[in-house]
Amino acid sequence: MGTGDGAVIGTTKIVDNGPANARWNLVIMGDGYRATELGQFAANARSFVDTLFATAPFTGLRSAINVYRVDVRSADSGADDPTACGGTGAAPATYFDAAFCNNGTRRLLTVNTGTALTVAGQQVPQWNMVMVIVNSTVYGGSGGSVAVFSLAPNANEIGLHEMGHTAFGLADEYEYYLGCGVDTNRNTHPAVEPAQPNVTIDPNRATNKWRDLVAPATAMPTTRNPNCTLCDTQPNPVGAATVGAFEGADYYHCAAFRPQYNCRMRVLGQPFCAVCQRRIRQTLLPRLPANRVTSVARTSGHLDVFWVNTDGKVWSNWWDQQAGNSWGDHGAFPIARDWPVPAAHDTGVTSVARTSGHLDVFWAGTDGKVWSNWWDQIAGNGWYDHGAFPIAREFPIPAAPGTGIASVARTSGHLDVFWAGTDGKIWSNWWDQNAGAGWYDHGAFPIARDFPVQAASGSGVAAVARTSGHLDVFWAGTDGKIWSNWWDQNAGAGWYDHGAFPIAASFPVPAAPGSGVAAVARTSGHLDVFWVGTDGKIWSNWWDQIAGNGWYDHGAFPIAASFAVPAAPGTGVAAVARTSGHLDVFWVGTDGKVWSAWWDQSAGNGWYDHGVFPIAAQWPVPAVPGSGVTAVARTSGHLDVFWAGANGKVWSAWWDQSAGNGWYDHGVFSI
Structure with missing residues (x-):
């Protein structure tokens, strides 16, 4: 059985994030799908991609990532299921000859690798990974040069696990081969260091290969198996996100260690551990286009824009209303002469002007630290007159990969910065111009005593100072809710004097994974927060200091009656109050356009009194689907919006209240 039992029908690019030579290309094929079942295969492939x-x-x-679906017709449905492994004896005629019972183990489901790779090469010459979905509900899968999984319950979880093997070289972190209580030769791992990044025979704090992720207070090894003839059933003695050395991994009960108590490479449905996530990121980050952007107007006639480039540097360009100082009158530039540590490709970046002649910029480095550089108009204080630096002497917990970063100047002499740590907490550090209050005069700290729910991976972080003595911070939790904590300079109102909380009594639709979060204080007693829901809509909630207008006195709501185009997964969200009675919100849609909605306190101008709209008539280059979006009102009658284009450039559009200067009266442009 093989290629004579079917045919390749065609290929469809189902996720398009750019040219194949610039992206990581996943090819998904099917086996055991008859011609009448190819619609089901398309649905199965889409379901996996969504997961x-x-x-x-x-x-x-x-x-x-680009994803290509290759439709392949088989003569019969299913896969070979030999009786030798307790199977049904089925032997259908399929194109890739899918079969259970590889190496005498029923769950090991394989295909003809040579055929699969040949078809992938013919259909998508620049493929990076090949995956085959097998049309059988029997549990099974395998890694190797081709990832294979069946349609058993938790099928997509099986696929993610096998993808970990095939695409990223990850090891199985479970401590058995045939099963706990079944194996008789899996007591002690051989004294040979595994090549895979997520298992080791070395639990020594000084030499362990993931030692940089281990907190000083974490015991090494973290757990020991008291009986090497059995799987270890002891409960996790530390937090779920704790990285250490847990005995039992790589198919052995003892002498092999995994980084965290649980991981998707050990138990389906668990998150990938920090070490596995790092390997995945190392593989994919070089293919990620520049997509995080921030902007600031330090005067009404000046704009500065910053973004993280693919070279690991933070770049900038600026515009000034004076003649000869437009975007095209000078070039973009990196904001530091030297980069001791590259900026993480997917880090958030934030900027703040605490005076009209001073700029501070913050980003996360590949070392898990938050870095900064600054500029001042005083001679000798330019970008290249000093070096970039981490904003704390120590980072007890690394900044989480892909974290959003927020900064705020609540006075002209004070800065606060916020980010998510790998422990799922929101961390902060601050600087004040008073002596003894610099970045290194105190330590970074989590902004709440307890976090009932961890911050979601890749969540945006938003911060706002609605007065000079008050801070509010917002982020998305793993429960799909938007969480907050606040600080006030009044006694008894510090970060630890109350708890973090969700900003609505209920969330009819969860916040989307990796959602951007935006917050704005249009008055000193009012807050508006915006995020992306899993339904592709932009949601909001608000708070006002007037009694009866707290977070829980009304519900979260989508900011438009309908969304013609869903918000793109992972899009940033920007919000700006150009007056105390007006709001504008911006995001990227799945069509590659930047969309907007607005609200005004005047009658007939609420969220539902008009529709959402793209902010330009023509889009020469689509926005990156996961692009950050930043907006600034440099006057009460002017808006500038910036985003990352799929061509690697930063693009902009602007609006002015003067006649002939609306969104559609001019075109978008790269800055």
Whole structure:
């Protein structure tokens, strides 16, 4: 049985994030699907892709990946299921000859690898990974040069696990081969270090291969199996996100260690552990286009824009209303002469002007630290007159991969910065111009004593100072809710004097994985927060200091009656109040356009009194699906919006209230 038992029908690019030579290309094929079942195969492939992009760290890496579906017809349905492994004896005629019972183990489902790779090469010459979905509900899968999985319950979880093997070279982290209580030769791992990044025979803190992710207070090894003839059933003695050395991995009960108590490479349905996520990111980040952008107006006639480039540097360009200082009158440039540590490709980037002549920019480095550089108009204080630096002497917990970063200047002499840590907490550090209050004069800290729910992977982080003595911070949790904590300079109102909380009593639709979060204070007593829901709509909730207008006194709501085009997964969200009674919100749609909605306090101008709209008539280059979006009102009657284009450039559009300067009166342009 083989290629004579079917035919290749054709190929469809079902996720298009750019040319094949610039992206990581996943090819999904099917086996055991008859001609009448190819519609079901298309649905199965789409279901896997949806699960993939809802899974950390892929949520924040979507823009790096293209997905191609190759339709292959088989004569029969299913896969070979030999009786030698307890199977049914079925032997259908299928194109890739899918079969259970490889190596005498029923769950090991394989296909003819040579045929699969040949077809992939013919259909998508620049493929990076080949996956075959087998039309059988019997549990099974395998890694190797081709990832294979069946349609058993949790099928997509099987696919993600096998993808970990095939695409990223990850090992199985479970401590058995045939099963706990079945194996008799899996007591002690051989004294040979595994090549895979997520298992080791070395639990020594000083030499362990993932030692940089281990907190000083974590015991090494973290667990020991008291009986090497059995699988270890002891409960997790530390937090779920704790990285350490847990005995039992790589098919052995003892002398092999895994990084976390649980991981998708050990138990289906669990998140990928930090070490596995790092390997995935290392593979995909080089294919990620520049997609995080921030902007600031330090005067009403000046704009500065910053973005993370694919070279690991933060770049900038600026515009000034004075003649000869437009976008095209000078070139973009990196904001530091030297980069001791590259900026992480998918890091958030944030900027703040604490005075009209000063800029501070913050981003996460590949070392898990938050870095900064600054500029001042005083001579000798330009970008290249000093070096970039981490904003804390120590980072007890690394910044989470893909974290959003928020910064705020609540006075002209004070800065606060916020980010998500790998422990799922929101961390902060601050600087003040007073002596003894610099970045290194105190430590970074989590902004709540307890986090009932961890921050979601890739979540946006938003911060706002509605007065000079008050801070509010917002982020998305793994429960699909938007969470917050606040600080006030009044006694008894510090970060630890109350708890983090969700900003609505209920969330009819969960926040989308990797959702951007935006917050704005249009008055000193009012807050508006915006995020992306899993339904592709932009949602909001608001708070006002007037009694009866708290977070729980009304419900979260979508900001438009309908959305002609869903918000793109992973899109940033930008919100700006150009007056105390007006709001504008921006996001990227799945059509590659930047969309907007607005609200005004005047009668007949609520969210539902008009529709959402793309902010330009023509789009020469689509926006990156997961692009950050940034907006600024440099006057009460002017808006500038910036985003990353699929061609690697930063694009912009603007609006002005003067006649003839609406969104559609001019075109978008790269800055």
